[in-house]
Structure formats: structure tokens, C-alpha cells
Amino acid sequence: MSYSSTQINKLLNSLEKHLADEHPDNPVLAKAVKSFRKMDYIAYSMGLLNRDESFATCVTWWPMIAVLGTFSAGKSTFINSHLGMKLQRTGNQAVDDKFTVICYSRHNEAKTLPGVALDADPRFPFFHISKSIEEISEAGQERIDAYLQLKTCPSENIRGKILIDSPGFDADSQRASTLRLTQHIINLSDLVLVFFDARHPEPKAMQDTLAYLVSASVNRADANKFLYILNQMDVTAQEDNPEEVVSAWQRSLAEVGLIAGRFYRIYNPDVAVPISDPRVKERFEKKREEDLKDIYTRMQQIEVERSYRIVGKLEQTAKSIKNQIVVKLTEMLTEWKNKVLLFDGIIISALALIVGVGLHLSDSWGLLGTLVPGTESFSEATLLAGLLVLIIVHFTVRKRVADRIKKKLAEDMGNDHEACKQYIGAFSKSTAAYRSMLFKKPAGWNEVTERTIDEIVDESNDYIQELNDQFTNPSGNDEEETQVLAGETQTG
Numbered sequence: 001m002s003y004s005s006t007q008i009n010k011l012l013n014s015l016e017k018h019l020a021d022e023h024p025d026n027p028v029l030a031k032a033v034k035s036f037r038k039m040d041y042i043a044y045s046m047g048l049l050n051r052d053e054s055f056a057t058c059v060t061w062w063p064m065i066a067v068l069g070t071f072s073a074g075k076s077t078f079i080n081s082h083l084g085m086k087l088q089r090t091g092n093q094a095v096d097d098k099f100t101v102i103c104y105s106r107h108n109e110a111k112t113l114p115g116v117a118l119d120a121d122p123r124f125p126f127f128h129i130s131k132s133i134e135e136i137s138e139a140g141q142e143r144i145d146a147y148l149q150l151k152t153c154p155s156e157n158i159r160g161k162i163l164i165d166s167p168g169f170d171a172d173s174q175r176a177s178t179l180r181l182t183q184h185i186i187n188l189s190d191l192v193l194v195f196f197d198a199r200h201p202e203p204k205a206m207q208d209t210l211a212y213l214v215s216a217s218v219n220r221a222d223a224n225k226f227l228y229i230l231n232q233m234d235v236t237a238q239e240d241n242p243e244e245v246v247s248a249w250q251r252s253l254a255e256v257g258l259i260a261g262r263f264y265r266i267y268n269p270d271v272a273v274p275i276s277d278p279r280v281k282e283r284f285e286k287k288r289e290e291d292l293k294d295i296y297t298r299m300q301q302i303e304v305e306r307s308y309r310i311v312g313k314l315e316q317t318a319k320s321i322k323n324q325i326v327v328k329l330t331e332m333l334t335e336w337k338n339k340v341l342l343f344d345g346i347i348i349s350a351l352a353l354i355v356g357v358g359l360h361l362s363d364s365w366g367l368l369g370t371l372v373p374g375t376e377s378f379s380e381a382t383l384l385a386g387l388l389v390l391i392i393v394h395f396t397v398r399k400r401v402a403d404r405i406k407k408k409l410a411e412d413m414g415n416d417h418e419a420c421k422q423y424i425g426a427f428s429k430s431t432a433a434y435r436s437m438l439f440k441k442p443a444g445w446n447e448v449t450e451r452t453i454d455e456i457v458d459e460s461n462d463y464i465q466e467l468n469d470q471f472t473n474p475s476g477n478d479e480e481e482t483q484v485l486a487g488e489t490q491t492g
Contacts, residue, residue: 005051045444047429048422063306064162069195074231083155102163105152115148190302233265234272264291315460329442402431
């Protein structure tokens with residue numbers, strides 16, 4: 001689905017209004033949209049974004065929980081239990097091969113909508129996802145409904161949040177696209193619940209899936225948003241060895257880099273294996289209730305975490321433009337210029353050598369006079385033809401060198417498709433034929449845009465302080481006392 005700059009502007013206006021109406025006493029997020037717009041204009045001038053794109057659509061503006069795991073881990077059963085209704089199909093085999101975005105609806109019945117509903121709405125985490133699907137699917141964006149669906153339900157437990165249920169990772173069909181969309185979800189989520197099946201403590205057959213799910217959380221700045229859940233722990237009650245099961249999983253996950261983190265041990269009593277020993281049953285139920293309480297508490301906290309996440313993304317993006325993107329683009333431009341000059345010199349020298357050899361062999365040195373103004377044999381047409389050849393050579397070299405650098409960049413950045421696309425767009429604009437090689441800085445980057453980026457960073461810090469004022473009170477003073485103190489300070 002294609003969007004124009006007018007349409008993206010309308011979508012952002014709608015988002016801004018919705019956030020202002022949703023939280024009239026908390027204008028931080030609505031103001032953050034304006035800051036994203038300022039950053040968009042810089043990105044447009046640099047070539048980082050197209051006019052139909054926005055950094056604001058790279059985050060989800062709703063609190064978002066992702067539920068990931070293998071097909072037998074009990075994800076859907078957990079979701080149905082949390083919603084208080086049977087929305088997702090369950091079973092020991094893979095029952096759904098789509099990402100399901102679940103959100104609240106005031107209607108009394110659940111509805112299933114096609115994936116295109118997500119692609120066209122910037123509030124959801126899959127806005128414009130059809131572009132990515134087009135890159136990885138032979139059928140292009142027409143297959144968006146094969147990957148995504150939207151389900152609405154009247155459960156109060158999902159009001160104001162987005163819950164995403166992932167398909168099983170075990171099927172090879174659409175595996176590459178599934179893993180790519182999973183990475184997209186992980187980056188946007190406020191909370192990631194990673195489910196494992198306690199019945200299979202050493203899943204060697206699923207090692208690559210584990211590596212992908214778990215390694216994604218290792219060394220991340222937001223690694224605390226990952227909760228690792230051992231589901232269906234009731235199967236260990238007969239042997240009464242839950243600690244051994246946890247240890248087995250810890251060993252498996254250590255092999256893919258995860259050496260820290262807590263496991264939550266749960267099961268669904270409605271479908272659990274009966275536990276005959278009363279003492280074992282009591283102990284298992286107590287542990288399940290404690291861990292479920294902790295999980296649900298984290299799920300309730302994401303409203304607050306969502307605000308910090310969005311403001312943090314604003315600051316992170318602004319800083320990355322100044323401290324990473326501009327620096328790397330400058331290095332790439334320097335490399336490009338040096339190679340262009342080198343190849344220009346080599347090719348022009350080679351041409352001169354060939355011409356010289358040709359003139360020598362044909363004893364036609366007199367033809368050089370056609371290139372020297374003031375001589376009788378001087379020919380403007382010959383001179384212009386020579387200059388034209390040099391110009392063609394130069395701009396051909398410029399383009400070939402730029403293409404090679406972009407190709408190498410794509411290979412070096414691997415699966416980071418979005419960042420690679422931005423770098424290539426900006427580098428292409430900076431090396432465009434109409435732009436002089438004398439410019440040292442990337443296209444669109446100057447003192448004005450640098451000051452604007454610094455303003456956006458300052459604004460994000462102000463937003464953080466506003467959020468802190470809502471949720472914290474380091475001084476311990478109540479509001480009235482704070483106002484009195486402020487008044488005394490002004491009077492003094």
C-alpha cells in the first residue's frame with residue numbers, strides 16, 4: 001500500500017489528536033509526536049526517510065506485549081486464560097501460522113480482521129509492514145494476510161493494550177519471514193513473554209529457534225523486558241523435580257548465550273495433570289500463583305513503561321543521527337571521494353597513455369594542437385569532445401564506486417534491513433550526480449539541523465522529567481507543600 005506525504009501527515013495528525021484525547025492530563029506523548037515531526041524533516045533533507053515515512057511510525061504508541069515461543073509451549077492457552085475467553089485456538093500441534101494482534105473492542109463479540117487493517121494504521125506495530133513483506137515474499141504485499149491478522153475482543157484485561165500472539169516457530173514454511181517479523185515485534189514491545197514447554201527440557205531439535213528467541217535478548221539495553229516462562233510445569237509434579245527441569249533449561253539457554261535471568265514456573269489448572277500428593281500440589285500451586293502474580297503485575301505496568309519507551313526512542317533516534325549516522329556517512333563519503341579520485345587518476349592516466357601510444361605509432365603528434373587554444377589547428381569541437389569523455393568517465397566512476405560501497409554496507413549490516421535502507425538512502429543523496437564532491441558533510445546536515453537535533457534531545461529530557469513528576473516524588477513533599485515552597489522561593 002502506497003502513502004503520500006499528505007496521507008502520512010493526516011495519519012500523524014490523527015495520532016496526535018487521539019493521544020491528546022486519551023490522556024488530557026498527560027500531554028507528553030502528544031508533544032512527542034511534534035518532536036518526531038521535527039526529526040522527520042531532518043531525515044527528509046538527509047535522505048534517511050522518504051516523504052511518505054516517519055520516525056513516529058517506527059514505534060507503537062499503544063502499550064504492547066509480545067508472546068513468543070514454540071508451538072507446544074501453551075502461549076494461546078495463557079492468552080485465553082488472561083482474557084477470560086477462548087479467543088485463540090489451542091492444541092499440541094501448530095494451530096495458527098499467523099501473527100495475531102489482539103486489542104480491545106467495545107462490541108460484545110470477538111472479530112477477526114485481515115492484516116491490511118494493521119498495515120494502514122500507525123497506532124499498531126505493523127504500520128507499512130507490507131513493504132518489508134514485499135521484500136521477503138515472492139507474492140509481495142498481496143500476501144500480508146498470510147502473515148498477519150487483527151482480533152478484537154471485549155475483555156477488560158486487554159483494554160488500552162496490544163497483545164501479540166506469535167505463530168509456532170517450528171514449521172519451515174515462511175520461516176525467514178516469521179523470524180524477521182518476530183525481530184520487528186521484539187524491538188517495539190514493552191514486554192516480551194518467551195514461553196518454553198517444560199515437557200521438553202532439552203529441545204536439541206529446536207536449538208536454532210531457541211538461539212533466535214533468546215540471543216535477541218542478550219546484551220540488550222532493554223533486556224529486563226524479557227520474561228522467560230516455563231509453562232505446563234504440572235508435568236513435573238509426579239517426579240517432583242521442578243528444580244531439575246529449570247536447571248536443564250538453564251543449561252540449554254546458556255548454550256545460546258543466556259546465563260542470567262529468572263524462570264517463571266506456571267501451568268493452567270484447567271488442563272493440568274492431576275497432582276495426587278496434597279503437599280506437592282500445595283507447593284506447586286503456591287509457586288504458580290506467585291509467578292503468575294508477578295507476570296500480571298509486569299503486564300499492568302507497561303502503561304507507564306510505554307511512555308518512557310517512546311520518549312526514550314525519540315532521544316535514542318536523535319542521538320543516533322548525530323553520533324552514529326552522520327559519523328558513518330562522513331566516513332563513507334571520505335572513502336568514496338578518495339576512491340573516485342584514485343580511479344579517476346588511474347583511468348585518465350590510462351586513457352592518456354593509450355592516446356599517446358596511438359599518436360606515437362601513427363606519428364600523429366600534430367593532432368595535439370587541436371586541443372591547445374591559440375594554435376592554428378585548434379578545434380573547439382575536439383576540445384569539447386575530450387572534456388565530455390572526461391566528464392562521462394568521472395560520473396561513471398562516481399556511480400560505480402558508490403554502488404560498491406552500498407553493496408558492502410548491505411553485506412556488513414546483515415539483517416538490520418531498516419537501518420541499512422536509511423544509510424543507503426542518505427548515502428545515495430550525498431553522492432548524487434548533482435552534488436559536488438567538495439562537500440565534506442552528508443547532504444542535509446549543517447549547523448541548523450545539528451542544533452535542531454540538540455533541541456530534540458533536550459525536549460526528550462524535558463519529557464522524561466514530566467513523566468517523573470507524574471510517577472515519582474523524590475522530595476517526599478505533597479503537592480500543596482511543594483506549591484507553598486515554590487511561592488516562598490518566588491517571594492524571597
